[in-house]
Amino acid sequence: MKYLAKLFAKRKNKLEIGQIVVISLVFATAILIVITSLVGYAGLQARSHRQAVGREKGISIAEAGLEAAIWKLNNQAGYTGESNTTYGEGTYTITVTNLSGSSKLIRADAYIPNASNPRAKRSIQVTANIGTTNIGFNYGVQVGDGGLTMDNNAIVNGNIYSNGNIVGSNGARINGDTFVADATGSISSVIIQNNSYSHSISNSTVGQNANHTTLTTTTVGGNVSADAISSCTVGGTAAYNSRLSCTVGGAITTPNTSVPTDPPSIALPIDAQQITDWESEAAAGGSLGSQSISGTTTTLGPKKIVGDLTITNNSILTLTGTVWVTGNITFGNNTTIKLSTGYGALSGVIIAGVSGSSVVGNISPQNNARIHGSGTAGRYWMLLSQKTSTSTAAINISNNASGAIFYAGSGRIDVSNNGGAKEITAYRVHLNQNAVITYETGLANANFTSGPGGGWEIADQTWQLLQ
Numbered sequence: 001m002k003y004l005a006k007l008f009a010k011r012k013n014k015l016e017i018g019q020i021v022v023i024s025l026v027f028a029t030a031i032l033i034v035i036t037s038l039v040g041y042a043g044l045q046a047r048s049h050r051q052a053v054g055r056e057k058g059i060s061i062a063e064a065g066l067e068a069a070i071w072k073l074n075n076q077a078g079y080t081g082e083s084n085t086t087y088g089e090g091t092y093t094i095t096v097t098n099l100s101g102s103s104k105l106i107r108a109d110a111y112i113p114n115a116s117n118p119r120a121k122r123s124i125q126v127t128a129n130i131g132t133t134n135i136g137f138n139y140g141v142q143v144g145d146g147g148l149t150m151d152n153n154a155i156v157n158g159n160i161y162s163n164g165n166i167v168g169s170n171g172a173r174i175n176g177d178t179f180v181a182d183a184t185g186s187i188s189s190v191i192i193q194n195n196s197y198s199h200s201i202s203n204s205t206v207g208q209n210a211n212h213t214t215l216t217t218t219t220v221g222g223n224v225s226a227d228a229i230s231s232c233t234v235g236g237t238a239a240y241n242s243r244l245s246c247t248v249g250g251a252i253t254t255p256n257t258s259v260p261t262d263p264p265s266i267a268l269p270i271d272a273q274q275i276t277d278w279e280s281e282a283a284a285g286g287s288l289g290s291q292s293i294s295g296t297t298t299t300l301g302p303k304k305i306v307g308d309l310t311i312t313n314n315s316i317l318t319l320t321g322t323v324w325v326t327g328n329i330t331f332g333n334n335t336t337i338k339l340s341t342g343y344g345a346l347s348g349v350i351i352a353g354v355s356g357s358s359v360v361g362n363i364s365p366q367n368n369a370r371i372h373g374s375g376t377a378g379r380y381w382m383l384l385s386q387k388t389s390t391s392t393a394a395i396n397i398s399n400n401a402s403g404a405i406f407y408a409g410s411g412r413i414d415v416s417n418n419g420g421a422k423e424i425t426a427y428r429v430h431l432n433q434n435a436v437i438t439y440e441t442g443l444a445n446a447n448f449t450s451g452p453g454g455g456w457e458i459a460d461q462t463w464q465l466l467q
Helices: 002-075 272-283 441-445
Strands: 081-087 090-100 103-112 120-130 132-135 141-150 155-157 160-162 178-180 186-188 196-202 210-216 228-234 242-248 291-294 297-300 303-305 309-312 316-319 323-325 329-331 336-339 348-352 363-365 370-372 381-385 395-397 405-415 423-431 436-438 446-449 456-458
Touching (some): 002 456, 272 348, 423 436
Parallel strands (some): 141 423, 178 196, 228 242, 348 381, 381 405
């Protein structure tokens, strides 16, 4: 019995020990599972945290890349993007897509720590627009104090504003309104289709209304308001204070208590700072010596040419940016100058000469030179001379050369031999016989690039997070 009792006790002890071992194993397994889960959770949280930090760093790196891209667009000619540029704890790649001449899509892809083995990647994009300046050419011809001379059968299809006198000749015609400024401003020997405004007018024909202090030897189809009228024919009403040998078809008012005031002098539309900005924009594209282009097709711009630019013999020149020629410009022999389609909605500029020079800055588009815009309606080339002398022409347009805006704020423009233009602005203008200026209404709202001071900038509300 004692033996059986001992055997039973041994078996019971072994059974209890086995149970304890099993229970211990179960608890150990459970604890191991919990520890493993906690370690895994901690690792997951750590990875998640690293990824979150990486994503935040990625956005910072991508935005730094965008800022660098904007700077390079404004300061490095021909910038089109870059790849795997190191910045901080990562790298970025910039892709630039042209939307138009004044708009680009810029994408920045940032990688932490690099593109080949990224822990995090962020992609953002923005639209960048180039700063522009609006220059309102509101008249077919605008003239400074030097005034306007019109020879036989010269025609302006559009309005004229002149700070100096307008003197016409046989058949000279203005198909629009005509303004001459100040108390000495006068109009003589011109056929004016619409209305006229100046201190005095003589030997002219006005199709609509005439508003002057004195009106002499003039036929007016509409109404007249003046201080004194003489040797005239008025189809409509007339208001005046003195009258001598005038026929008036309509009602008469005398005395005239509302004698017209003289139109004020107005500044020409481009200031010196704007020209300096355009010069800087051209120079940012690099410099060349004098260029002679003959019988070929080529592109140019933005570029500063230290010397002269000559284009002849059926050449075709496409301008891709602002060009500044420090010397003189000659277009001749059936040449074609046009804007790149990349200009889109913008107009372009060619500058001749240097500030303050009375010697250089001559522009001569002759012999059937054709100057075109970008193909978008209302977009033009402006040829601008900085020449200060009026003893010789700063710009001489002849032989059917046409199609551009011509500007000589301190010089003289001559148009001769059937030459023509879209618009002319100068200190002094001389339209020789048969010259024709035909104004287009789009010139009242012409947009040009405004130089590096108003260069590429991120458009509002275009920031996008892609990834």
